[in-house]
Amino acid sequence: MITKKVEDSMAEQVQIVTPQYLNGSKRMFGGQLMKWIDxxxxxVARRHxxxxVTTASVDTLQFRKPAYRNDTVVLKGYMTAAFNTSMEVCVEAYKEHFSGERTLINKAYLVLIAIDENDKPVPVPKLxxxxxxxxxxxxxxxKRYQIRRMH
Ligand SMILES: CC(C)(COP(=O)(O)OP(=O)(O)OC[C@H]1O[C@@H](n2cnc3c(N)ncnc32)[C@H](O)[C@@H]1OP(=O)(O)O)[C@@H](O)C(=O)NCCC(=O)NCCS
Known part of the structure; x- marks a missing residue:
C-alpha cells in the first residue's frame, strides 16, 4: 500500500485583497475566501x-477576523487524514502584517473524494x-469522519 506524508501535499496560496474582492461593508467578501479555501x-487532496478530486463537505468554516482592502492573505492547506476514498484537509487563512506577523482569520475542514474519469470514488494512499x-x-x-458517517 502506498503511503504519503503530510508534507508531500501541503499547499500555500498568497493573495492581496484588491477592490473586486470587497463586499458592501468594505470587508473582504466571505464567498471569495471560501473559493480560495476550496x-x-x-x-492538497490532488497531490495526496x-x-x-471533488469536494463532498465543508465542516466548521469559521470566520474569526475580517480582512480589508490591501491586506495580504495567506492560505495554508494540509492533510489531516486519509480514509478509503475520502480525505480531510484543513485550510488555515491568515492576514499577514507588514512585520511578517500573521493573524488567523479563518479555519476550515473540508472532505474531498478521489474520483476516476467516470466520477467514481477511488482509494487513496494512507497518510x-x-x-x-x-x-x-x-x-x-x-472522530469527525465517524460523526459524518452517522449522518
Ligand atoms: C462525493 C461523491 C463523489 C460521493 O459519491 P458516493 O457514490 O456517494 O460515494 P460513497 O457513498 O461510496 O462514499 C465515498 C466516500 O465519500 C464519503 N462521503 C460521501 N458523501 C460525503 C459527504 N457528504 N461528506 C463527507 N464525506 C462523504 C464517504 O464517507 C466515503 O468515504 P470513504 O471511502 O473514505 O469511507 C458524490 O456524492 C458527489 O459527486 N457529490 C457531488 C460533489 C460535488 O459536485 N462537489 C462540488 C461542489 S459544487
Missing part, C-alpha cells in the same frame, strides 16, 4: 490522491503520521 484544499501534531489532527479527523 482551491487550496483541492490542490494523485487523481482528480503516514510523523509527529504528535499530525497524530492529534488524525485522531480529531477520525
Amino acid at each position: 482551491i487550496v484544499a483541492a490542490v 490522491a494523485g487523481t482528480d 503516514e503520521i510523523t509527529n504528535e501534531f499530525e497524530r492529534q489532527n488524525y485522531d480529531d479527523a477520525l
Whole structure:
C-alpha cells in the first residue's frame, strides 16, 4: 500500500485583497475566501490522491477576523487524514502584517473524494503520521469522519 506524508501535499496560496474582492461593508467578501479555501484544499487532496478530486463537505468554516482592502492573505492547506476514498484537509487563512506577523482569520475542514474519469470514488494512499501534531489532527479527523458517517 502506498503511503504519503503530510508534507508531500501541503499547499500555500498568497493573495492581496484588491477592490473586486470587497463586499458592501468594505470587508473582504466571505464567498471569495471560501473559493480560495476550496482551491487550496483541492490542490492538497490532488497531490495526496494523485487523481482528480471533488469536494463532498465543508465542516466548521469559521470566520474569526475580517480582512480589508490591501491586506495580504495567506492560505495554508494540509492533510489531516486519509480514509478509503475520502480525505480531510484543513485550510488555515491568515492576514499577514507588514512585520511578517500573521493573524488567523479563518479555519476550515473540508472532505474531498478521489474520483476516476467516470466520477467514481477511488482509494487513496494512507497518510503516514510523523509527529504528535499530525497524530492529534488524525485522531480529531477520525472522530469527525465517524460523526459524518452517522449522518
Ligand atoms: C462525493 C461523491 C463523489 C460521493 O459519491 P458516493 O457514490 O456517494 O460515494 P460513497 O457513498 O461510496 O462514499 C465515498 C466516500 O465519500 C464519503 N462521503 C460521501 N458523501 C460525503 C459527504 N457528504 N461528506 C463527507 N464525506 C462523504 C464517504 O464517507 C466515503 O468515504 P470513504 O471511502 O473514505 O469511507 C458524490 O456524492 C458527489 O459527486 N457529490 C457531488 C460533489 C460535488 O459536485 N462537489 C462540488 C461542489 S459544487
